Amino acid sequence: MDATDIKAAIQAQREPMQALFDQLRQDGLDEPGVSRDPYGAGEQRAHATVAKAAEALGLEITRDDAANLYMTLPGRDRSAPVLVIGSHLDSVPHGGNFDGAAGVLAGLATVAGLQRLGLTPECDIVVMGIRAEESVWFQVSYIGSRGSLGTLPDGALDVRRVDTGRTLASHMTECGGNPDALLAGSKHFPDPTKIRAYLELHIEQAPSLIEAGRSVAICTGIPGNFRFADAWIEGQHDHVGLPRRFRHDAAIAGAEFAIALDTLWADYDEQGIPMACTLGRFHTDPAAHGLTIVPGAFYFSLDVRAYDETVLAGLEDKVHRIIEGIEQRRGVRFHLGAKARAAVGLVDPAIKAGLEAAAADHHIPVLHIGSPASHDAAAFGAVGVPMGMIFVRNANGSHNPYEAMTIDDFLDGTLVLFQWVMRDLKNSIA
Numbered sequence: 001m002d003a004t005d006i007k008a009a010i011q012a013q014r015e016p017m018q019a020l021f022d023q024l025r026q027d028g029l030d031e032p033g034v035s036r037d038p039y040g041a042g043e044q045r046a047h048a049t050v051a052k053a054a055e056a057l058g059l060e061i062t063r064d065d066a067a068n069l070y071m072t073l074p075g076r077d078r079s080a081p082v083l084v085i086g087s088h089l090d091s092v093p094h095g096g097n098f099d100g101a102a103g104v105l106a107g108l109a110t111v112a113g114l115q116r117l118g119l120t121p122e123c124d125i126v127v128m129g130i131r132a133e134e135s136v137w138f139q140v141s142y143i144g145s146r147g148s149l150g151t152l153p154d155g156a157l158d159v160r161r162v163d164t165g166r167t168l169a170s171h172m173t174e175c176g177g178n179p180d181a182l183l184a185g186s187k188h189f190p191d192p193t194k195i196r197a198y199l200e201l202h203i204e205q206a207p208s209l210i211e212a213g214r215s216v217a218i219c220t221g222i223p224g225n226f227r228f229a230d231a232w233i234e235g236q237h238d239h240v241g242l243p244r245r246f247r248h249d250a251a252i253a254g255a256e257f258a259i260a261l262d263t264l265w266a267d268y269d270e271q272g273i274p275m276a277c278t279l280g281r282f283h284t285d286p287a288a289h290g291l292t293i294v295p296g297a298f299y300f301s302l303d304v305r306a307y308d309e310t311v312l313a314g315l316e317d318k319v320h321r322i323i324e325g326i327e328q329r330r331g332v333r334f335h336l337g338a339k340a341r342a343a344v345g346l347v348d349p350a351i352k353a354g355l356e357a358a359a360a361d362h363h364i365p366v367l368h369i370g371s372p373a374s375h376d377a378a379a380f381g382a383v384g385v386p387m388g389m390i391f392v393r394n395a396n397g398s399h400n401p402y403e404a405m406t407i408d409d410f411l412d413g414t415l416v417l418f419q420w421v422m423r424d425l426k427n428s429i430a
């Protein structure tokens with residue numbers, strides 16, 4: 001089996017995968033872009049389409065109590081720890097076609113490549129279509145993957161989807177899941193040591209690969225985060241003529257908070273410590289604001305992320321110190337509300353080295369980048385599963401309708417994944 005045969009096995013997936021991407025776009029079409037709402041009609045259609053493609057490949061199809069989809073190529077030893085290749089099939093509202101879906105299709109292409117070469121792996125290869133990764137809907141991270149691992153945070157099943165107002169449990173039930181079983185402790189992967197590795201291919205969500213003129217990057221880490229989805233600042237609504245010294249202006253307090261966070265970020269940038277902070281929602285109260293009113297309430301969401309738990313803890317401390325200062329200076333009160341937390345995802349060094357070697361086998365030059373975004377891979381890493389990720393060049397960013405991954409670049413990334421599988425299973429493949 002030489003490199004030419006291996007590459008040909010992946011190139012042969014060009015048309016079927018292009019057709020599958022086209023079908024997924026059609027299924028999710030919600031101009032502009034696609035909407036694959038998690039535990040809703042959009043995500044359901046994507047799951048059905050992908051399951052149908054997996055069935056055509058003769059894979060075993062199963063689902064768990066969180067309604068995740070498992071498409072398994074049986075290995076020779078069914079009790080051996082499995083290799084999981086996966087990503088999510090939901091999208092943000094009016095998102096692009098590739099964020100998430102590319103990783104699931106890369107898994108299917110890998111399995112189809114093995115079949116084409118007539119190879120049966122020693123262990124099962126499980127392609128996983130993960131539910132509800134995009135936290136814009138339920139404001140909880142990694143719902144599907146953490147549901148499969150039994151690590152969903154307390155209360156997650158009771159959170160409400162922001163658009164429907166219905167609980168996760170209710171949405172999940174509607175899509176064939178069993179939230180009661182999850183509550184009682186059911187999990188698809190009761191023993192993480194039974195997962196040999198978790199691999200995920202994903203479009204890059206920043207323009208590093210575009211800038212570098214390369215098609216593929218190897219992930220060096222996934223950021224952890226702390227988040228406040230529903231924070232607000234309490235000041236005092238007042239007359240527009242009120243002198244400055246009497247004001248408790250919540251909007252100005254919000255503005256000061258934003259500038260302080262950006263200054264903090266610039267400091268970290270200067271020290272070469274990667275992080276990011278985002279005030280995704282940032283507004284006065286539309287029911288109470290107006291031209292002649294000093295804003296007495298200001299609403300925001302905050303996401304702070306970094307690649308190191310110590311850095312993240314330090315940042316949290318600093319954010320609280322900034323808030324205390326503003327409260328004292330401006331006579332306002334911050335109400336941060338519930339905090340959500342996601343652990344930093346550490347990439348397994350051996351997998352990273354293996355992916356680099358796989359790319360070198362096919363003369364594909366790669367970048368090394370820390371993921372700007374959160375990914376399900378972090379949920380697997382958090383329970384000790386060796387994890388690795390591949391990023392594929394993508395123009396125009398993500399979480400918008402204009403994502404633009406080419407099929408050539410997708411096949412480059414998939415070839416790196418496939419070659420890694422061939423290397424990893426070399427001694428056991430038959």
Ligand SMILES: [Zn+2]
Nearest residue numbers: 099100133202
């Ligand atoms: Zn994604």
